[in-house]
Amino acid sequence: MTPDPPPLATHASPSPAFEVADTTAIEKARNDLDAHTVEMMAWHFHPSTGCPFWLHYAQSLPFNPLKDVNRYDDLKKFPPFEDEWLRGGPLQRWVPRAFVDKALYVFETGGTTGVPKSRVACCDFRTDYEQFSATLPEEYFPRGANWLMLGPSGPRRLRLSIEHLAQCRGGISFCIDLDPRWVIKLIQRGWMEHLEAYKQHCIDQAITILEAGHDIRCMFTTPKLLESLALALEKKGTTIRQAGITGIFSGGTEFTPQWTRFAVEELLDGAYMTPTYGNTLMGLAASRPVGPADGYTIAYYAPQPRAVIEVVDCNDTNSIVPYGGTGRVKLTTLTQETFVPGFLERDEGEREQPYKQYPWDGISGVRPFHKLSSAATVGVY
Amino acid sequence: MHLPALRFGKRYESLDRATLVHFLSGETVAEVSQVGGAMLSRDLQKFSRAARQAILGIEPAEIIKRMQAAGRLYACGTLSNAGSQQSPEDFVKQQSATTGLPESLCRANMQKNLFVLANLDRMLDALSRGLPSEVFWKGYGREGRGVIVSYQAQSPVLGLVLPSNSPGVHTLWLPVIALGIGLVIKPGGQEPWTPYRMTAAMIEAGIPEEAIGLYPGATDVGAAILANCRRSMIFGSARTVEQYRAHPNVQVHGPGLSKIILGDDCVDDWQDYMDVIVESVAANSGRGCINASALFASRHTDEIAAALAARLGPIDVRPPEDPEATLAAFTVQGAAKAIWEQIEVGLKAPGVTHATAGYGNRFVEGERCGWLRPVVVHCSSPEPAIAKAEYMFPFISVVRCPQHDMLAKIGPTLVGTAITNDPVFQSALSDSVDIDRLNLGPIPTTKLDWLQPHEGNIIDFLYRSRALQTPADSPVRVS
Numbered sequence: 001m002t003p004d005p006p007p008l009a010t011h012a013s014p015s016p017a018f019e020v021a022d023t024t025a026i027e028k029a030r031n032d033l034d035a036h037t038v039e040m041m042a043w044h045f046h047p048s049t050g051c052p053f054w055l056h057y058a059q060s061l062p063f064n065p066l067k068d069v070n071r072y073d074d075l076k077k078f079p080p081f082e083d084e085w086l087r088g089g090p091l092q093r094w095v096p097r098a099f100v101d102k103a104l105y106v107f108e109t110g111g112t113t114g115v116p117k118s119r120v121a122c123c124d125f126r127t128d129y130e131q132f133s134a135t136l137p138e139e140y141f142p143r144g145a146n147w148l149m150l151g152p153s154g155p156r157r158l159r160l161s162i163e164h165l166a167q168c169r170g171g172i173s174f175c176i177d178l179d180p181r182w183v184i185k186l187i188q189r190g191w192m193e194h195l196e197a198y199k200q201h202c203i204d205q206a207i208t209i210l211e212a213g214h215d216i217r218c219m220f221t222t223p224k225l226l227e228s229l230a231l232a233l234e235k236k237g238t239t240i241r242q243a244g245i246t247g248i249f250s251g252g253t254e255f256t257p258q259w260t261r262f263a264v265e266e267l268l269d270g271a272y273m274t275p276t277y278g279n280t281l282m283g284l285a286a287s288r289p290v291g292p293a294d295g296y297t298i299a300y301y302a303p304q305p306r307a308v309i310e311v312v313d314c315n316d317t318n319s320i321v322p323y324g325g326t327g328r329v330k331l332t333t334l335t336q337e338t339f340v341p342g343f344l345e346r347d348e349g350e351r352e353q354p355y356k357q358y359p360w361d362g363i364s365g366v367r368p369f370h371k372l373s374s375a376a377t378v379g380v381y
Numbered sequence: 382m383h384l385p386a387l388r389f390g391k392r393y394e395s396l397d398r399a400t401l402v403h404f405l406s407g408e409t410v411a412e413v414s415q416v417g418g419a420m421l422s423r424d425l426q427k428f429s430r431a432a433r434q435a436i437l438g439i440e441p442a443e444i445i446k447r448m449q450a451a452g453r454l455y456a457c458g459t460l461s462n463a464g465s466q467q468s469p470e471d472f473v474k475q476q477s478a479t480t481g482l483p484e485s486l487c488r489a490n491m492q493k494n495l496f497v498l499a500n501l502d503r504m505l506d507a508l509s510r511g512l513p514s515e516v517f518w519k520g521y522g523r524e525g526r527g528v529i530v531s532y533q534a535q536s537p538v539l540g541l542v543l544p545s546n547s548p549g550v551h552t553l554w555l556p557v558i559a560l561g562i563g564l565v566i567k568p569g570g571q572e573p574w575t576p577y578r579m580t581a582a583m584i585e586a587g588i589p590e591e592a593i594g595l596y597p598g599a600t601d602v603g604a605a606i607l608a609n610c611r612r613s614m615i616f617g618s619a620r621t622v623e624q625y626r627a628h629p630n631v632q633v634h635g636p637g638l639s640k641i642i643l644g645d646d647c648v649d650d651w652q653d654y655m656d657v658i659v660e661s662v663a664a665n666s667g668r669g670c671i672n673a674s675a676l677f678a679s680r681h682t683d684e685i686a687a688a689l690a691a692r693l694g695p696i697d698v699r700p701p702e703d704p705e706a707t708l709a710a711f712t713v714q715g716a717a718k719a720i721w722e723q724i725e726v727g728l729k730a731p732g733v734t735h736a737t738a739g740y741g742n743r744f745v746e747g748e749r750c751g752w753l754r755p756v757v758v759h760c761s762s763p764e765p766a767i768a769k770a771e772y773m774f775p776f777i778s779v780v781r782c783p784q785h786d787m788l789a790k791i792g793p794t795l796v797g798t799a800i801t802n803d804p805v806f807q808s809a810l811s812d813s814v815d816i817d818r819l820n821l822g823p824i825p826t827t828k829l830d831w832l833q834p835h836e837g838n839i840i841d842f843l844y845r846s847r848a849l850q851t852p853a854d855s856p857v858r859v860s
Contacts (some may be wrong), residue, residue, distance in 0.1 A: 077498045190620075190624045192604065192607070192608070192624075196608055216856060226417075227417075227422075230419075230423075231419065231422055231423055231426065234423065234426060235426060256396075256397060257397075258395050258396040258397040258415070258417070259417060260419060262416075262419065262420055266420070267419070267421065267423075287462075295396065296396060301792035
């Protein structure tokens with residue numbers, strides 16, 4: 001039996017402060033997603049292109065993904081994706097046969113304790129950031145401008161991605177590293193002086209680069225580092241904007257409406273900031289424009305059809321909550337490099353109506369999933 | 382009612398709000414704006430020096446008068462607290478509703494705060510050992526013997542990370558403004574009431590609003606205070622104490638492990654001291670670090686435990702508005718149960734007996750909260766872990782221990798009431814560095830003389846006594 005499709009957005013909802021997508025655009029996006037899903041099944045479950053993991057796994061399934069998945073909602077036929085599958089080697093089991101001769105990367109998440117989850121990649125990160133690049137307003141992120149990447153690099157994909165973003169926009173990216181695994185250890189051990197010193201070490205490097213005449217106008221950073229950078233610049237009698245920055249993109253679960261309001265009203269001195277939500281598995285979800293008219297609501301939209309975010313009932317993860325309802329983030333990745341159906345993220349939030357620019361469901365109020373949050377160390381960088 | 386952040390004179394309503402509910406009914410009592418640590422860090426960068434300057438712009442004697450007036454307003458006035466009118470009775474009901482303290486104890490704590498402010502002149506005189514207040518305003522001056530003294534402020538503001546468990550702790554920071562130092566406060570999550578009402582009273586009495594910041598929020602606000610204030614005070618658990626013990630900029634207040642020690646010369650008359658012991662254990666629902674958590678004696682310990690159990694064991698839960706109510710609720714769901722389970726583990730150790738076992742269940746479960754009725758434990762030696770425990774309700778371990786071993790076994794003791802007339806033992810008690818406040822004689826551990834320093838002299842924490850010289854004929858006058 002095929003489950004009912006999720007309800008589509010309607011204009012009957014209480015008038016939102018943003019432009020809701022029209023029914024035609026929503027239906028077209030849905031049809032595109034269904035077609036893309038079928039295309040991805042043909043890719044990942046065909047012996048000439050699929051990866052060893054899925055080809056082997058398909059043999060244990062009570063259905064045939066090549067024949068029985070005819071639209072996105074048919075992906076619910078797959079059993080829950082277990083994140084433990086992403087830990088450990090051999091990594092080659094995830095490499096689609098079509099990519100075995102390509103230059104490969106491995107990107108990791110977590111990793112504070114035990115074996116980190118990993119994703120093998122070839123070009124996805126570049127594609128994701130090229131698509132994201134198209135959403136950036138030229139006025140604040142001018143082409144040809146240089147970038148500062150102030151955030152976690154190491155085994156994460158962020159550094160390479162930002163560098164590619166800068167390059168595809170005709171600029172050069174200056175990189176300052178922060179190791180979040182060490183930061184988490186500092187917090188867990190209560191070494192707050194070390195934490196402060198490490199943060200200062202990163203900020204000092206950032207200010208040195210910003211003052212070195214590199215004409216840096218765009219920046220990626222995390223909310224915590226953005227705060228620290230703004231405060232450090234204020235201490236020197238200047239501001240983020242006066243240091244040359246016109247556009248910032250930033251990400252993390254600390255992006256609450258209040259934090260954004262504080263940043264816009266008090267930290268940025270007129271620099272433009274766009275929040276993003278992303279991770280190694282999904283790619284990058286852009287946000288609707290954020291501002292006071294919308295109560296600084298931050299709503300993210302996945303880069304559909306390459307990735308899909310659903311806000312699902314915590315107890316029935318195949319059931320999508322109503323618009324405005326709270327649920328857990330369920331992520332599906334559908335690229336030629338990676339197929340991950342129905343991955344339950346460690347986050348929760350509220351389901352948002354489709355936006356004109358992104359005519360599919362979004363999510364707002366993203367925060368750590370309440371049933372897991374007591375054990376997690378969040379907001380570390 | 383909505384409590385906004387107060388940013389050194391600027392009211393700020395956050396989009397993030399915490400909802401405080403009544404611990405029995407679950408009804409909303411107030412919403413509290415929640416701000417982030419970065420806002421506080423930024424404000425400290427901009428406003429902390431101005432906070433001190435705003436105070437120093439007023440004569441010290443006038444500041445004391447205004448603080449005394451603030452005490453009267455706090456205790457008796459109807460104040461505009463964050464836009465709402467709040468009478469003393471409103472305050473008591475609100476504080477009781479979110480902390481679980483019986484209303485009678487809320488009123489008693491108000492009187493304690495009033496006492497400190499009413500006697501601020503005497504307290505500052507005692508703590509400064511008679512120094513003219515102008516020395517703190519100017520940084521130096523000539524004391525009574527004609528010698529130049531210099532006291533250098535170590536921070537323009539004192540940072541406070543306040544707890545929710547006992548409104549009594551506020552007495553510690555009340556003298557700070559009168560010492561010419563501003564305040565930046567993270568109120569306790571469940572007990573924002575005292576800092577807000579006290580701030581409203583101070584401003585009403587003429588203390589500059591630029592001198593005080595109130596920043597309710599999550600743990601990052603506390604971290605920002607500790608990272609940015611050159612002097613701060615934090616209240617927390619034993620873990621918090623351990624974390625900041627060696628930090629010279631932080632005065633950390635944790636479990637007190639206060640004790641009563643019965644000397645061999647007085648122990649046979651133990652019945653004479655029952656009132657002192659009971660008050661030490663049960664005052665303010667046993668929530669304070671100054672409540673006794675252990676009694677050490679060399680003999681009669683079984684009888685003492687039984688007699689204490691007979692006095693404390695029958696105490697039962699009453700509605701918060703009942704004037705006879707003495708037990709506070711644990712308003713964090715599951716907390717009372719978890720503590721009771723911990724105690725049950727401790728009771729299984731060899732040499733430990735539960736003296737209040739015959740007085741009914743100790744753990745009382747409510748719909749949204751829990752209570753723990755008084756527990757008296759007997760330990761045949763100081764070794765069991767429960768002999769070194771402290772809990773936030775009336776709890777005492779009566780420990781059998783030879784007098785000659787007591788000082789080696791008592792461990793850290795915030796308040797030690799030693800009932801002995803033996804001069805040799807008194808001398809040893811006076812020398813013990815484990816005891817912070819020493820009461821020689823039958824004085825409840827909870828009875829504090831506010832003219833004496835508590836957990837270190839606040840002046841020594843806020844100011845550094847240093848050398849300052851002027852040419853011999855240069856006049857240095859302070860009054």
